[in-house]
Amino acid sequence: MHATRAPSSGRRILQSVISHGSLPRQRLRIGFYAQQSHQSQHRQYARPARDRHAEDSRTTTSQEHKLVFTQNEVPPLAFWKQHVPKLAPADLTPETCFNTASQFCAIATLENSTWKGRLKRDHGIDPYTLHYTALVVVRTSMALSIFMLRTASDLGYAPSTLSLMRIMLNGTEGNASKRQGYLNALAPRLRSLVAAAQNPDALTLQAIMLRKERKGQSDAAALRLFDQAIAAAGRAGKIYVPAAEILSQSDSDATGYGNSTIGTVGRSPRWTWEVDCHLERGSILAEQGRRDEAEAAFRVAALELDTWQGYLELAKLLPEGAQDREEYLVRAALLGQTEPCLMLANAERKRSLEPGVVSRKQHELLAAEWSRLAGTEDA
Numbered sequence: 240m241h242a243t244r245a246p247s248s249g250r251r252i253l254q255s256v257i258s259h260g261s262l263p264r265q266r267l268r269i270g271f272y273a274q275q276s277h278q279s280q281h282r283q284y285a286r287p288a289r290d291r292h293a294e295d296s297r298t299t300t301s302q303e304h305k306l307v308f309t310q311n312e313v314p315p316l317a318f319w320k321q322h323v324p325k326l327a328p329a330d331l332t333p334e335t336c337f338n339t340a341s342q343f344c345a346i347a348t349l350e351n352s353t354w355k356g357r358l359k360r361d362h363g364i365d366p367y368t369l370h371y372t373a374l375v376v377v378r379t380s381m382a383l384s385i386f387m388l389r390t391a392s393d394l395g396y397a398p399s400t401l402s403l404m405r406i407m408l409n410g411t412e413g414n415a416s417k418r419q420g421y422l423n424a425l426a427p428r429l430r431s432l433v434a435a436a437q438n439p440d441a442l443t444l445q446a447i448m449l450r451k452e453r454k455g456q457s458d459a460a461a462l463r464l465f466d467q468a469i470a471a472a473g474r475a476g477k478i479y480v481p482a483a484e485i486l487s488q489s490d491s492d493a494t495g496y497g498n499s500t501i502g503t504v505g506r507s508p509r510w511t512w513e514v515d516c517h518l519e520r521g522s523i524l525a526e527q528g529r530r531d532e533a534e535a536a537f538r539v540a541a542l543e544l545d546t547w548q549g550y551l552e553l554a555k556l557l558p559e560g561a562q563d564r565e566e567y568l569v570r571a572a573l574l575g576q577t578e579p580c581l582m583l584a585n586a587e588r589k590r591s592l593e594p595g596v597v598s599r600k601q602h603e604l605l606a607a608e609w610s611r612l613a614g615t616e617d618a
Contacts, residue, residue: 307386308344313337314379322378327371339364339372343387355390366396373399392425400428401440401511408448433464439475439510442468447512450519458523465520472509506543514546521552530556541567547574554579559586577613584609 319333327336342362346354358364373387385406391399404425407418432441446464449457508514521536534556541549547570554567565586571579584606591602 305348306344307347307349308383310341310344312344312380312383313340314376318379319375322375326375331368331371335368336372336375339368340376340383340387343369343372343390344383347386347390352393355393358390358394366391366394366399369394370396370399370402374402389421392428397428397432397438397441398511400425400432401438401444404429404444408444408451436467437471437475439468439472439516440512442471443510443512443516447515447519450523458526462520462523465516465523468510468516472513508544514540514544514548517544518546518548518552525552525556541570547571547576547579550574551576551579554582559589572609572612580609580613581615584613584615 314337316333316337319337323331323333323336342364343358346357346362348354358369369387369391373384373391376387377384385403388399388403388406392403404422407421407425410418429441429445432438433445436442442464446461446468449461449464510516517536517540521533521540524530524533524536534553537549537552537556539549540546541553550567550571554564554571557564557567565583568579568583568586572583587602587606587609590596591599591606596602
């Protein structure tokens with residue numbers, strides 16, 4: 240009976256959170272994604288620009304050779320030292336990325352494409368290095384980042400093609416016609432990757448695009464592509480990192496979350512958009528009434544990959560009062576999201592209205608606190 244049960248682990252966490260005043264900030268997510276697997280062979284990294292190229296850029300005045308960017312677009316070395324270790328693979332140094340950006344701005348022109356062939360030959364800049372430099376510089380210049388990704392894509396680097404398509408698909412850069420122009424130009428490259436059925440990110444991206452179309456049998460086709468992406472990642476022999484316990488003993492003592500029945504988390508995605516794959520796949524299965532399969536997909540996104548979306552979707556599949564539902568919502572809320580906070584507030588509000596409820600005031604207080612953490616005026 241609700242009137243006699245002890246406070247749940249979720250409420251114990253909230254009481255701990257209340258004492259600190261706010262939820263933890265959501266984890267930093269990169270705005271668009273880097274390729275998980277990268278080349279391991281030795282590369283000739285960016286070398287300091289030669290004087291003759293600087294002289295060429297100063298003396299070239301015709302419109303077709305006009306430089307697109309100036310050195311003002313390149314952040315100082317301190318910026319690269321701050322962000323490269325977090326956003327780029329370990330084999331790329333801040334100095335490498337800084338030199339890459341500087342040299343790229345010194346030779347990149349809008350109309351003349353011959354300079355692209357000189358990136359590797361004259362400057363030691365391969366598409367791999369350019370790709371990750373773009374993923375870092377996006378923090379200060381979206382235009383420069385997109386131009387770098389476009390260049391690396393033109394040179395045949397698949398991760399740049401996929402990242403650039405995802406940016407345009409999300410509709411966050413330029414006007415609609417310009418974004419569509421990018422998508423049309425990149426579409427043949429994506430089709431080639433999808434046809435090969437070896438790149439799980441390409442298969443996932445194509446499936447996401449079909450989901451956005453919402454035409455006829457597009458969901459069925461998208462589901463097949465998501466399944467192919469999972470199979471392709473398995474064939475590629477991606478390393479599976481065994482799950483670790485959600486919280487250490489010290490963590491559980493500190494939060495009152497020691498009795499959690501949620502399970503384990505702890506591995507990194509096997510491919511860049513694995514999280515998207517399982518979430519979208521789970522949504523399709525749920526819409527088709529295949530609840531058990533949908534739950535299995537969301538469990539990967541939540542319990543293995545530790546995403547708030549996974550926890551939230553798992554909670555939505557469960558009826559109120561079901562085992563683990565509240566703990567899934569708490570987990571999503573602790574990752575900085577408002578929707579699970581509102582759901583928890585509503586649950587506490589309903590409990591406070593139950594006949595014969597014990598500690599009505601406590602339920603009302605918890606409902607008000609969850610509402611406050613969600614940013615509403617219910618507090």
